[in-house]
Amino acid sequence: MNSRLLFLVLALALVLVCRLLASAWLPIRAGDFELLYASAIRLLQGETPYQVGAPWVPYPLPAVVLVVPFTVLPLELARPIFDVLVGWALVYALWRYRGLYALPALLSGSYLFALFYGQPAPLMVAASLIPALGFLLAVRPNTSVALWVARPSWAALGGVVGFVALSLLLPTWPRDWWMTLPLEYSAWAPPILRPFGALVLLAALRWRLPEGRLLLATAFLPQTTLPYELIPLALIPAGWGEMAIYVVGTWIAVADAAGVLQHPAIGAWPLTGWPVMLLAGYIPMLVLVLRRPGAPRVARKSRVPWAGKDRRRPHRLSDDELKIDTREDNKGQHIVTVTHVPTHQSVTESGETRQIASRKAHDKLAAVLARTARLAKKLPTEPT
Numbered sequence: 113m114n115s116r117l118l119f120l121v122l123a124l125a126l127v128l129v130c131r132l133l134a135s136a137w138l139p140i141r142a143g144d145f146e147l148l149y150a151s152a153i154r155l156l157q158g159e160t161p162y163q164v165g166a167p168w169v170p171y172p173l174p175a176v177v178l179v180v181p182f183t184v185l186p187l188e189l190a191r192p193i194f195d196v197l198v199g200w201a202l203v204y205a206l207w208r209y210r211g212l213y214a215l216p217a218l219l220s221g222s223y224l225f226a227l228f229y230g231q232p233a234p235l236m237v238a239a240s241l242i243p244a245l246g247f248l249l250a251v252r253p254n255t256s257v258a259l260w261v262a263r264p265s266w267a268a269l270g271g272v273v274g275f276v277a278l279s280l281l282l283p284t285w286p287r288d289w290w291m292t293l294p295l296e297y298s299a300w301a302p303p304i305l306r307p308f309g310a311l312v313l314l315a316a317l318r319w320r321l322p323e324g325r326l327l328l329a330t331a332f333l334p335q336t337t338l339p340y341e342l343i344p345l346a347l348i349p350a351g352w353g354e355m356a357i358y359v360v361g362t363w364i365a366v367a368d369a370a371g372v373l374q375h376p377a378i379g380a381w382p383l384t385g386w387p388v389m390l391l392a393g394y395i396p397m398l399v400l401v402l403r404r405p406g407a408p409r410v411a412r413k414s415r416v417p418w419a420g421k422d423r424r425r426p427h428r429l430s431d432d433e434l435k436i437d438t439r440e441d442n443k444g445q446h447i448v449t450v451t452h453v454p455t456h457q458s459v460t461e462s463g464e465t466r467q468i469a470s471r472k473a474h475d476k477l478a479a480v481l482a483r484t485a486r487l488a489k490k491l492p493t494e495p496t
Contacts, residue, residue, distance in 0.1 A: 123207065127199035130218055131192060131227065144171070145191055145230030148179040155282070156183060162288040172289065173279040174250040175232065195227055201238035201245065209241040210347070211438030211448070211466070213355055217346035220359045221366035222393075226340035233343045240268070240347075247271025250279075254300075254333045259344055262326035300334040303394065306386045312394055315401055321467070323348045323401045327394070337385045339365040342393045348400055350466035351438065351446055357396050364392035404465050429478050438466055448473050452481060 147169050151161035161176045162169060169176070182190040199218065206214040217223060226233050233255050239248040240259035246268025249256035260268060279285065303309035312331040318324030326344060335341045342362050349355040368388040435451040448469035451458035459477040463469035 123203045124196070124200055126215075126218060127196050127203055130199060130224065131195055143228070143230035144232065145179070145194055146187065147171075148176055149182065149187055149190060151176045152179045152183050156180065160282075160284065160288045162285065162292045164292055166292075168292055168294055169289075171252065172250065172276075173282060173285040174275045175252065177275075177279060178232075178248070178251055191230060195230065198232060198235045198238075199223075199227070201242070202234040205238040205241040206346070208435065211436055213352045213438050214346065214349070216352075216355050216359055217343075220342075220346065221362035221364075222339045222342040222346070223362075225338065225362075225366050225369065226343060229338075229340060231340045233340050237343055237346065243267055247275045250275040254335055255341075255344060258326055258329035258333055259347075261329040262322040262347070297334075299336055302334050303331045303390075306390075308390060309386075311390075312398060315398060318401050318404065321401065321404060323397075323404075327398060327401060337389050339369055339389075339393075342389070345393060345397045348397045350400075350404075354400055357400070361392040361396050365389055368392075404467075429474065429481070434474070436470060438469075445469075450474050450477050452477060455481065457481065457484075 147167060148171060151169050154163070155161045155176055161173065179194075182194055185193065202223070203215060203218055206217060223234055225231075232251050235245075235248060236252050236255045236259055239245040239251075240256065240263055243265065246265055248271075249260060249268055250272040256272075303312050309331065312327055315324045315327035315331070319328060326347060330344065339362055342358075342365060346355075346358060349358050365388055368385070429452065433453050435453055437449045437451075439447050445462045445464065446466045446469045447460060447462045448466060449458055449460040450470065450473040457477065457480060459473045459480065461469050461473035461476060463472060
């Protein structure tokens with residue numbers, strides 16, 4: 113068994129453990145998956161998935177289409193399989209495109225809360241990192257828009273457009289969905305319309321960084337005040353210490369959502385709901401982003417206006433061919449090892465941030481492979 117297959121097996125085991133822990137600590141309840149499952153059943157029966165008087169489904173039709181294959185199974189079996197597949201995609205994406213330090217996000221309160229509610233939000237994070245899953249960003253737009261702005265991809269955008277176009281084979285669904293929207297929208301107010309939520313706009317000072325764009329875009333998108341909304345912020349930490357800050361913050365948000373902070377033994381907690389999300393989730397991540405040096409201004413025009421010139425660097429290697437491992441030394445320096453999977457060649461570099469170290473290692477590895485290719489062309493062929 114090669115190392116990649118072994119890791120995938122271990123990742124699946126980790127997700128299964130998380131699912132069992134969630135079932136033991138927070139008994140799995142009917143949530144968003146159950147709504148989508150019922151809507152998919154109606155769709156297959158030729159009915160509209162969005163019915164006036166039925167429980168509101170806060171998802172566009174692509175989310176219903178995603179769940180259609182699960183309807184061949186009974187709900188009691190379809191739900192855990194969905195949870196495990198979503199978790200597996202997330203853990204693979206974090207390991208493959210972020211590094212080992214990102215895996216504790218699977219033990220965060222936000223991920224386990226999403227598991228508890230049958231939420232596809234973790235799948236959006238995986239889809240933003242794994243090119244082949246980019247079309248799934250159409251499933252939960254209020255999460256995926258910020259993720260796409262942080263890491264824009266024309267391939268993912270094309271996949272989303274194609275998925276939405278496919279859903280228009282049922283041309284009445286946008287109107288049906290609109291007719292079932294609730295009259296009260298305050299529960300879905302974006303952060304900038306909530307008390308002190310405008311503080312998140314300070315992320316604009318780091319708009320050239322993916323993490324800065326993620327926070328900035330999130331400030332304008334509708335969301336609830338439940339902990340699973342913090343899942344995209346798992347892409348902000350750049351090391352084990354920062355990931356620990358994120359995990360602790362998400363568990364504070366879960367404690368508030370579960371009513372622990374309002375326990376009679378400790379008295380009523382004066383700040384609940386959005387204030388806790390802001391203070392425990394958004395502000396710490398904002399501080400981490402603001403502490404990082406801004407990306408240098410570039411003169412050359414990039415393919416995506418706000419994303420810098422990353423994709424135009426000489427000999428840039430495809431992300432699909434790279435494996436990235438990250439760690440921190442005792443001086444707080446980020447040490448990144450980038451491995452070219454087809455050739456097994458790797459380069460290790462260090463820097464003040466993960467982005468700087470990754471860029472240096474990536475450029476160095478690209479130069480090494482380009483030089484190797486040039487030498488191979490110059491070598492005479494052996495006589496037959």
